[in-house]
Structure formats: C-alpha cells, structure tokens
Amino acid sequence: MxxxxxxxxxxxxxxxxxxxxxxxxxxxxxxxxxxxxxxxxxxxxxxxxxxxxxxxxxxxxxxxxxxxxxxxxxxxxxxxxxxxxxxxLSRMDKILQIDPVEATAVVQPGVINAAVNHAAGEHGLFYAPDPASTAICSIGGNIATNAGGMWCAKYGVTRESVLSLLVVLPDGQLLRTGRRTIKGVAGYDMNALMIGSEGTLGIVVEALLRLRPKPKHTSTLVAYFPDENAAAKAASAVIAERLTPSVLELMCGKTLKAVDATLGTDHQSRGGALLLAQTDGYGAHLEMQALQEAIAPLAGHIEIARDEAQAQALIEARRQAIPSMELLGTASICDIGVPRHRLAEAFAGLQRIEDERGVSIFTIAHAADGNLHPIIVVPEGQSITSGAPKAALGDMFHLAQLLGGTLTGEHGIGLLKQDWLAEELGETSLALQRRLRAVFDPRGILNPGKAI
Ligand SMILES: Cc1cc2nc3c(=O)[nH]c(=O)nc-3n(C[C@H](O)[C@H](O)[C@H](O)COP(=O)(O)OP(=O)(O)OC[C@H]3O[C@@H](n4cnc5c(N)ncnc54)[C@H](O)[C@@H]3O)c2cc1C
The missing domain is CATH 3.30.43.10 (Uridine Diphospho-n-acetylenolpyruvylglucosamine Reductase, domain 2)
Structure with a gap:
C-alpha cells in the first residue's frame, strides 16, 4: 500500500x-x-x-x-x-470546441456543467442534463455518475447526451469510446459502459457532448397540493395522460418550509406540497393546458408563470432545495427510483419509515422519472452512517425494491450504498460486473471500494 x-x-x-x-x-x-x-x-x-x-x-x-x-x-x-x-481533474476545465451545425461540444472533464450551457446558449443550443448542482459540478463527474437533472424528464440523462469519450485506462493507455455520429452500432457500446462507472474503469479526459436546439417556446406552471400524496398522484396523472413535460419536479411540505426560510419566499402558505412543471417546443402552451387539466382535480392552487423571470425564480427554488436542507444540519441524500405510477405509494412508505425510525425526512423528486430524493437531516455532528439514519436508509432501499424500483436513480452507489447493491443486482450480475472491472483494472488501483 x-x-x-x-x-x-x-x-x-x-x-x-x-x-x-x-x-x-x-x-x-x-x-x-x-x-x-x-x-x-x-x-x-x-x-x-x-x-x-x-x-x-x-x-x-x-x-x-x-x-x-x-x-x-x-x-x-x-x-x-x-x-x-x-x-x-478540476483544472482541465476548457470548452475546446462548439460545432453549431452538428450541435456538439468538445470539452475537458473539469468544465462546470453550467459553463457548457452558457457557451451553447450563444449558438441557440443547450446541454440537456442539468443537475440541480449545475453551477458547481463538473462534466467529468456527471459522466462518471450518469447524472440526471430537471430537463432529463424529456431529454434523458447524461448517457443520452454523450456521443464519445477519450479515456485514460488504469494502465495509462488512451481509449476512444463512442463515435461522432448520432447513430452507430459497431462493436459493444463502450461509451455506455464508461458512463456511470463512477471512476472505476478509466479517467475521462475529454468528451464529445450532444447539444439540443433551445426551445422556441416554454410554459411554466406551479401547482400547490394539500399534501405529498395528492402531488404524487398528480405527477402520475401527467404521465398517464402521455404528456412529456421538460420539467416535472415535486417538493414536499418540509422542503417548502426550508426553501422559504432560505429564499424569503412563501410557498408553504399555499399548500403542503408543490409540483413544478415546464413544457417546451412549438406546442408548449397546448401541452401545458392538457397538463393543467390532468392535475386540476387534485391541486389546491395552480399558477402559470407570467414571464421568464417568474419561471426562473421557480426553477431556482427547486435548485435551492438541497442547500436549504444543508443549512439545517447534516443531510443524508437518498436517491431511489420507482415506476412512475407508484409515486404515491413511495411517499406513503417514506411516511411510515419516518414515523417508525423517528428521523426527519425531506423529499424532493424528479417526478417524471419516478426518481425520489428522500433526505434525512440530522443535527450537525451526528452520524448519518449509523443508528436510525442508516436503518432508515436501508428501509428506503427495501421500499424501492418492493415497488419494483432501484436504489439509485442518478447519484451512484459510491461508497455509501454498497450494503444493498447485491440485493438489487443479484449475485450473477454482480460477479460478472466485478470480472469486467478486473479486465479494465487488473491491479485494482482505480477507486477501489466504490460502485460495485
Ligand atoms: C446541491 C446539490 C444538488 C445536486 N443535484 C443533483 C441532481 O439534480 N442530479 C444529479 O444527478 N446529481 C445531483 N447532485 C450530485 C452531484 O452534483 C452529481 O453526482 C455530479 O455528477 C458529481 O459531479 P462532480 O464533478 O462533483 O463529481 P465528484 O463528486 O468529484 O465525483 C463523482 C464520481 O465521479 C468520479 N469522477 C469524477 N470525475 C471523473 C473523471 N473525469 N473520470 C472518471 N471518473 C470521474 C469520481 O471518482 C466519483 O466516483 C447534487 C449535488 C448537490 C451538492
């Protein structure tokens, strides 16, 4: 060693x-x-x-x-x-090229996600995977975790926006994965394998990203519900209506209180849970009308953003959700995914866990993806990796499994979710994945103890 x-x-x-x-x-x-x-x-x-x-x-x-x-x-x-x-890798932070005709960008791994979007915006384009941490996270980290975000509701996660990678393998060799074209099926999909591998197969040193045309029109709505159950049912109703909003985010009552305290807003006075929706494209307003009709029977109060400034303020409220909780103590952020029609059951299960374990759970969700972030907040200095918080985390993973879901939608397994991985993957898959890892890294020198 x-x-x-x-x-x-x-x-x-x-x-x-x-x-x-x-x-x-x-x-x-x-x-x-x-x-x-x-x-x-x-x-x-x-x-x-x-x-x-x-x-x-x-x-x-x-x-x-x-x-x-x-x-x-x-x-x-x-x-x-x-x-x-x-x-x-944070000092390798340059955008090397933007090709407005092909709608692609070549970037170094340390470039900040929001910087790519800013540069793409000058050409009427955008980079779709936008984690709430867009202002502070790197593209290399996004690729390694296959990060999601708000726009992923319509445009898919990081994997759908990365065409090709340049990777340094554990022995120092350079490997090019993927291709420059939108389509291509030659050989195994090494690009997809690398994306989400959490720094265990190689180091991403350059990426060719797919950009999208900025929508001509958007429409943004905020709806307040009596409780999380009603908001979750409304989100499922949007999916059942075959609508594809570009954003569909849910925030629980406790989160609204935390965000209000940080931003000086008053969401909490209007309901016990919030759904933030955005539609985009030429039919944005028509689709929003249909969305509004789908959620109206469950909602207490609905507002359509009157202008871009109000829409941005609502998006910002969602982006501030985790930082607002972090002001209250140490946050342990869970990341389960469930089938989208089972969102309300997931919220009911989380309520049971909160009551039984005596922990405080704040929940936000990328609702269109069925991806929930139940967040346990403990007083500063208290452990999140033992006692009731750890037990509650285990309960959440079991809840996800019970509902036919997954223990991580976008944050990855890292070090913290190792205990529950075998239960989801099964021994055959886990053993095969470990052998695959050893092919890339026979000496076991790259990020050991993480991911699988
Ligand atoms: C306030 C807040 C909000 C967040 N919201 C979201 C969200 O909406 N969606 C979401 O998906 N995540 C979210 N996250 C989590 C986090 O921002 C993402 O996981 C992000 O992708 C991590 O990027 P990073 O650059 O910080 O990576 P790091 O934390 O530095 O690393 C993450 C993993 O990637 C590996 N890695 C990093 N760079 C490379 C590289 N170049 N090559 C190979 N491996 C590498 C590391 O070894 C590690 O395993 C949020 C985090 C915060 C603090």
Whole structure:
C-alpha cells in the first residue's frame, strides 16, 4: 500500500501536492460522509499527459488512485483516505470546441456543467442534463455518475447526451469510446459502459457532448397540493395522460418550509406540497393546458408563470432545495427510483419509515422519472452512517425494491450504498460486473471500494 512517506507516484509527478489542506479538501464530497483519515496527496492534472503519467506511475507502483471532479457527489464516490492518491481533474476545465451545425461540444472533464450551457446558449443550443448542482459540478463527474437533472424528464440523462469519450485506462493507455455520429452500432457500446462507472474503469479526459436546439417556446406552471400524496398522484396523472413535460419536479411540505426560510419566499402558505412543471417546443402552451387539466382535480392552487423571470425564480427554488436542507444540519441524500405510477405509494412508505425510525425526512423528486430524493437531516455532528439514519436508509432501499424500483436513480452507489447493491443486482450480475472491472483494472488501483 502506498503511504505518504513512500509514494513514488507523488514524488515523481510534477503536479502533486501533499499539503494538509489540499488533502483534507480532496478527501470529502457533499454526501456528508467524512473519512477517518485523508488521502496521502493530490495530483492536480492540467492536461491529458498529466493523467497518462499519473496512471502509468500508479500502475507501475500499485498506487491507489481516486478520480475527482468538483467533489459535489452525494454517494462518497470521490471520497479518499490514507493509502490513496486523489487525481483532481478540476483544472482541465476548457470548452475546446462548439460545432453549431452538428450541435456538439468538445470539452475537458473539469468544465462546470453550467459553463457548457452558457457557451451553447450563444449558438441557440443547450446541454440537456442539468443537475440541480449545475453551477458547481463538473462534466467529468456527471459522466462518471450518469447524472440526471430537471430537463432529463424529456431529454434523458447524461448517457443520452454523450456521443464519445477519450479515456485514460488504469494502465495509462488512451481509449476512444463512442463515435461522432448520432447513430452507430459497431462493436459493444463502450461509451455506455464508461458512463456511470463512477471512476472505476478509466479517467475521462475529454468528451464529445450532444447539444439540443433551445426551445422556441416554454410554459411554466406551479401547482400547490394539500399534501405529498395528492402531488404524487398528480405527477402520475401527467404521465398517464402521455404528456412529456421538460420539467416535472415535486417538493414536499418540509422542503417548502426550508426553501422559504432560505429564499424569503412563501410557498408553504399555499399548500403542503408543490409540483413544478415546464413544457417546451412549438406546442408548449397546448401541452401545458392538457397538463393543467390532468392535475386540476387534485391541486389546491395552480399558477402559470407570467414571464421568464417568474419561471426562473421557480426553477431556482427547486435548485435551492438541497442547500436549504444543508443549512439545517447534516443531510443524508437518498436517491431511489420507482415506476412512475407508484409515486404515491413511495411517499406513503417514506411516511411510515419516518414515523417508525423517528428521523426527519425531506423529499424532493424528479417526478417524471419516478426518481425520489428522500433526505434525512440530522443535527450537525451526528452520524448519518449509523443508528436510525442508516436503518432508515436501508428501509428506503427495501421500499424501492418492493415497488419494483432501484436504489439509485442518478447519484451512484459510491461508497455509501454498497450494503444493498447485491440485493438489487443479484449475485450473477454482480460477479460478472466485478470480472469486467478486473479486465479494465487488473491491479485494482482505480477507486477501489466504490460502485460495485
Ligand atoms: C446541491 C446539490 C444538488 C445536486 N443535484 C443533483 C441532481 O439534480 N442530479 C444529479 O444527478 N446529481 C445531483 N447532485 C450530485 C452531484 O452534483 C452529481 O453526482 C455530479 O455528477 C458529481 O459531479 P462532480 O464533478 O462533483 O463529481 P465528484 O463528486 O468529484 O465525483 C463523482 C464520481 O465521479 C468520479 N469522477 C469524477 N470525475 C471523473 C473523471 N473525469 N473520470 C472518471 N471518473 C470521474 C469520481 O471518482 C466519483 O466516483 C447534487 C449535488 C448537490 C451538492
């Protein structure tokens, strides 16, 4: 095992740092998990050559490497401890090319998600996968977690917007996955395999992203319901009506209170749960009318945003949901997915878990994807990885399984969801995936203990 005193990789790499503050900062993400020890050192890659050199040295010396983007992950996927070296990609943050005709962008992994959208916007285009963390997360991290976001309701998750990748393999070789064309089926889909692999198969050093034309029209609606059950049923009704909103987000009553306290808004006075919907395209207003009719029997109060500023304020309220909870204590963010017609059952199950375990659960949901984020908030300093919070987390995963769902919709398994993975995948699939991982990384040096 590599240690601080004996790491030839850190000694030999020109961008390595063993500064105490760098090591501490590079060892935690936003999951609330704090390792007992910190990484031995950090390599701040500036270009592809740095990554190739780091991996060649690591391969040669058997040093453990933990890839890191912006550290906003919620599954402790980029957390690191003693005996490990963090490979930080955040300084490789350039947009190398935008092709407005093909509607593509070539970017480095450390570029911030919102920066891609900003640059694409100048050409009348946008990059669809927009996590609520858009302003702070990196494209490399998005690719490694197959991140979702609000617009994913209509445009799909990260996998649907990445055409090709340049990857440094654990032994330092370069691999090109995917293709430049929209279609193409030659060989196995190595691109799809790499996306969502949580930094266990290779380091993403460049990506060719698919951009979409900015919709000519949008229509935004906010609806307030007496409780989460009614809001969840309304979201299911939208799907059952075969509508495809570009945004369909649900926030529970407790979340509304937290957001109101942060932003000085008053959503909570209008209902016990909120649904935020947006439609886009030439038929945006017609589709919104149909959506409104679908939810009206369940809603207490419905408002259509009068202008872009009001629509943006509503989107911002949703983006501030997790930061608002983080102001109340340490947040343990769960990420289950259920079939969309079972959303109300999921909310009822979460209520039971809250009552039985005596924990406080705030829930937001990318409702059109059936993806719920039940968030357990504990007082600062209290553990989220033991006792009632851990038991409640286990209950949530079982609830998802019971409803025919999954234990993670978009955040990944990381370190924190290992205990429940076999139950979802089954032993045959898990064993096969571990063998596949060993083909890429026979020495087991890339992000061990994470993902699978
Ligand atoms: C307020 C808030 C809101 C959020 N909202 C959402 C949301 O709506 N949807 C969503 O999906 N997530 C959300 N997240 C979670 C997080 O932002 C995403 O998981 C994001 O994709 C992580 O990106 P990152 O750059 O921070 O990656 P990191 O946290 O640094 O790393 C995440 C994983 O990717 C690996 N990795 C990073 N870069 C590379 C690379 N170049 N090559 C190979 N592996 C790499 C790491 O090893 C790790 O396993 C939210 C987080 C916060 C704090």
């Amino acid at each position: 590599t240690t601080l005193a004996t790491s030839p990789v850190l000694d030999a790499h020109p961008r390595a740092s063993i500064d105490e503050q760098d090591r501490r900062q590079a060892s935690v993400d936003r999951s609330g998990y704090v390792p007992e020890t910190y990484a031995d050192g950090v390599i701040f890659a500036q270009d592809i050559d740095d990554v190739v050199l780091a991996m060649k040295l690591a391969h040669e010396h058997g040093a453990i490497i933990v890839p890191r983007g912006a550290g906003t992950g919620l599954a402790a996927g980029s957390s690191a401890q003693a005996g490990q070296i963090v490979l930080d």
